[in-house]
Amino acid sequence: MSTYQGLEILFTREQIAERIKEMGKQITHDLEGEKLVMIGVLKGAAPFLADLARAVTVDTTFDFVAVSSYGKSNRTSGAVKLIKDLDEPIEGKNVLIVEDILDTGLTLTYLRKIFLQHHPKSLRIAALLDKPSRRIEKIEADYVGFSIPNLFVIGFGMDYAERYRNLPDICLMPPDAQ
Numbered sequence: 001m002s003t004y005q006g007l008e009i010l011f012t013r014e015q016i017a018e019r020i021k022e023m024g025k026q027i028t029h030d031l032e033g034e035k036l037v038m039i040g041v042l043k044g045a046a047p048f049l050a051d052l053a054r055a056v057t058v059d060t061t062f063d064f065v066a067v068s069s070y071g072k073s074n075r076t077s078g079a080v081k082l083i084k085d086l087d088e089p090i091e092g093k094n095v096l097i098v099e100d101i102l103d104t105g106l107t108l109t110y111l112r113k114i115f116l117q118h119h120p121k122s123l124r125i126a127a128l129l130d131k132p133s134r135r136i137e138k139i140e141a142d143y144v145g146f147s148i149p150n151l152f153v154i155g156f157g158m159d160y161a162e163r164y165r166n167l168p169d170i171c172l173m174p175p176d177a178q
């Protein structure tokens with residue numbers, strides 16, 4: 001396995017770029033002739049949204065939301081709260097929620113529920129990574145970059161205590177550093 005700055009790489013920047021290109025093609029195909037609003041979930045989704053948006057050729061705008069994390073341990077209580085709302089209404093629009101990782105599914109279940117209350121024309125989910133073994137809520141993404149086992153991943157937006165988000169590859173957090 002190759003490394004970057006001493007960290008084991010799970011997916012290289014080339015593999016990520018290739019996969020995002022494919023996802024962009026699929027999304028373009030599915031939304032041909034339509035307008036799209038990509039909604040990034042801060043902060044982890046920012047690099048993925050930037051690349052995915054440039055991989056689609058549909059007429060696309062961006063918006064961002066932020067949810068409180070309460071720490072991962074409390075997340076399992078289902079306590080997810082919106083701390084930054086949408087800037088623009090999504091009623092009647094084609095919405096794509098863009099996430100770096102779909103884990104327990106609590107965040108996306110919450111966001112899907114509140115976005116559906118605004119009556120979008122359609123609502124889809126794109127997740128760069130999916131950890132199906134961790135799921136608590138029954139929710140799937142329409143577009144998944146890579147499905148992975150329960151590994152602690154960092155880089156390409158994903159953090160450990162806010163660090164490592166800027167790694168260009170998706171790497172593994174060394175067990176002795178967690």
Ligand code: PRP
Pocket residue numbers: 041042043044045068069075099100101102103104105106107108157158159
């Ligand atoms: C991560 C990720 C998702 C959420 C997924 O966010 O970006 O929003 O966890 O987990 P779930 O499926 O178990 O709800 P995090 O809280 O780490 O915030 P961040 O994006 O700012 O890193």
